[in-house]
Amino acid sequence: MKDKQSLIGCRVSHARKQSRLTQEELSKCLGFKDRQILSNIENGNRAVSAEELIKIMQVTGRSLEFFTDSFIIAGEAEFSFRAKANTPILNKFQEQAEKLLGTYKRLSELEGNHFSYFSRMLRITERSSFEDANQAGEIFAEYLNLGEVPAENLRNKIEEELNILLLLVDAPQDISGAACRLQNFDSILINRNEQLGRINYDISHELFHLLTWDRKKMRPERLDITTHEKKRSRCEQLADIFASAFLMPEKSLQSRWEKLKHLEVHKRLNSIATYFNVTAIALKWRLKNLGWLDEKQIKNINDKLLTANGEAKKNIEKPPLFSKKFVTVLHNALDTGKISARRAAELTDLSLDKLLEIFKQYKLTPPFDL
Numbered sequence: 001m002k003d004k005q006s007l008i009g010c011r012v013s014h015a016r017k018q019s020r021l022t023q024e025e026l027s028k029c030l031g032f033k034d035r036q037i038l039s040n041i042e043n044g045n046r047a048v049s050a051e052e053l054i055k056i057m058q059v060t061g062r063s064l065e066f067f068t069d070s071f072i073i074a075g076e077a078e079f080s081f082r083a084k085a086n087t088p089i090l091n092k093f094q095e096q097a098e099k100l101l102g103t104y105k106r107l108s109e110l111e112g113n114h115f116s117y118f119s120r121m122l123r124i125t126e127r128s129s130f131e132d133a134n135q136a137g138e139i140f141a142e143y144l145n146l147g148e149v150p151a152e153n154l155r156n157k158i159e160e161e162l163n164i165l166l167l168l169v170d171a172p173q174d175i176s177g178a179a180c181r182l183q184n185f186d187s188i189l190i191n192r193n194e195q196l197g198r199i200n201y202d203i204s205h206e207l208f209h210l211l212t213w214d215r216k217k218m219r220p221e222r223l224d225i226t227t228h229e230k231k232r233s234r235c236e237q238l239a240d241i242f243a244s245a246f247l248m249p250e251k252s253l254q255s256r257w258e259k260l261k262h263l264e265v266h267k268r269l270n271s272i273a274t275y276f277n278v279t280a281i282a283l284k285w286r287l288k289n290l291g292w293l294d295e296k297q298i299k300n301i302n303d304k305l306l307t308a309n310g311e312a313k314k315n316i317e318k319p320p321l322f323s324k325k326f327v328t329v330l331h332n333a334l335d336t337g338k339i340s341a342r343r344a345a346e347l348t349d350l351s352l353d354k355l356l357e358i359f360k361q362y363k364l365t366p367p368f369d370l
Contacts, residue, residue: 004068006044008053011067013042014075015060029059071347073102078181080209080220082202085174090223093175096349097167097189101180103347104165104326107333115184116163122211124242126218126234133238134289137204137245140211148252151200151277158188158203159325164210166203166323168192179206179213179220186210192318195308197279199319204243209235244286247278257292265297266305273307280306320361321350327362334367341368 016026023035023042030052032038040046048056053067066074079094108115122136141150144157158164164186171177171191176198180187188206190199212218218235232240256272263271273280281303287293293301330348333339345352356366 003044005047007070008048008067009042009044009046010076011062011074012038012048012056015056015062015066016042017075019060021059026056026059030055069102071099071102071106073098073105073182076182077101078219079178080180080206080222080224081178082176082205082224083174083178085172089172089174093171097169097178097180099347099349100167100169100189100322100326101165101182101187103344104329105182105185107329107339110338111329111332113329119186120162120211121214122208122242124208124212124218124238125215128238130238130241130289133208133241134245137242137247138249140242141246141249148249149276150247150249154200154203154247155323158207159323162207164188164207165325166190167326168199168319168321168323170321177202177206179209181210181213186213192321195279196277196319197273197282197308200247200277201243201279201282204246205239207246208239208242212238241289244282244289248276248283248286250290252276253286253290257287265301269301270305270307279308321358322348324362327358327364331359331362331364331367 016023021029023038027035027038030038037046041048041052053064056062057064057067066072077098079097081090081093083090085093105115122140124133124136144150144153144161146153146157155166158166165188167187167189169189169192171189171193173193175191176194177188177190180189188203188210190202190206192199194202209218209220212235213220220235220239221233224232224236253272253276256275257268260268260271269280269283273283276283284293284298284301284303284306288298330339330344334341334344341352341355345355348355350358352368356368359366
């Protein structure tokens with residue numbers, strides 16, 4: 001963990017940049033003779049006085065907690081969002097995400113857990129072909145031993161085998177999910193209010209970004225707009241191909257496609273999509289890319305008759321909040337007195353009743369009483 005001086009310095013730098021101030025401009029507000037003093041503060045080489053911090057808070061509009069709370073990460077993470085949301089909504093969601101990730105990071109440190117500074121990488125670059133991305137998806141699903149229906153074991157494998165924190169959250173409607181890169185761990189955040197097929201696709205898409213993040217020109221933009229109004233970047237197109245192959249391996253798909261060839265095409269697509277826990281539209285394009293549906297057949301498919309997760313299912317419960325890994329770390333911290341129940345509720349933006357409900361959903365003994 002960073003010492004307090006370095007922590008505050010990092011936050012000062014982030015607050016300044018978010019306020020669109022140069023070091024010279026903020027230095028002038030603080031009455032410094034030159035920007036080197038501020039540079040030393042931001043680098044953690046000089047402590048900031050109480051009077052200076054109060055002035056920085058006034059200039060940047062930030063609270064004291066923003067600069068001093070070790071349960072918050074600010075300026076420490078890079079995000080790439082799949083969304084149609086406007087900037088204010090996106091920024092507010094990012095703040096909530098940073099609070100969750102900061103909570104997990106700090107509680108893990110208090111528990112003595114060590115983060116890995118190593119991460120797996122895909123040998124995919126901006127020059128890779130769509131066929132390369134397709135093969136990478138197939139091979140990676142096999143590497144993780146995901147079985148015939150990869151979506152069934154997807155979430156557990158990502159957290160257990162790849163050590164990526166996967167959080168299912170209540171995000172605004174126009175935000176599907178995000179990939180997040182911190183110095184010592186990666187995370188995927190997904191809107192749990194989406195249809196299951198969409199959730200699985202978004203997870204796989206964001207996984208591709210984390211597996212290729214450090215490749216030249218493969219770092220995704222902060223916002224991947226999920227509309228057809230803007231041409232997708234090469235990186236996003238490769239991510240789509242990877243996700244489709246990852247969730248629908250050709251060998252498994254071929255078996256189901258042949259088995260249900262007697263069905264009308266829309267019923268056939270919906271049934272197979274349900275089996276693989278994907279959207280029927282994603283399945284349609286996967287089949288086109290494989291050459292199993294031609295242009296004429298594609299044009300004759302009515303997307304309105306295709307469902308978001310195969311055949312319509314009634315009373316499907318949305319998955320519980322967060323993940324087993326996150327909730328277990330939070331549970332242990334509460335159980336050992338490293339954090340109070342009210343502080344945990346504040347950091348997760350939940351009521352105490354809701355916290356207890358989540359622990360029960362993950363089959364963990366409630367660590368506090370109301």
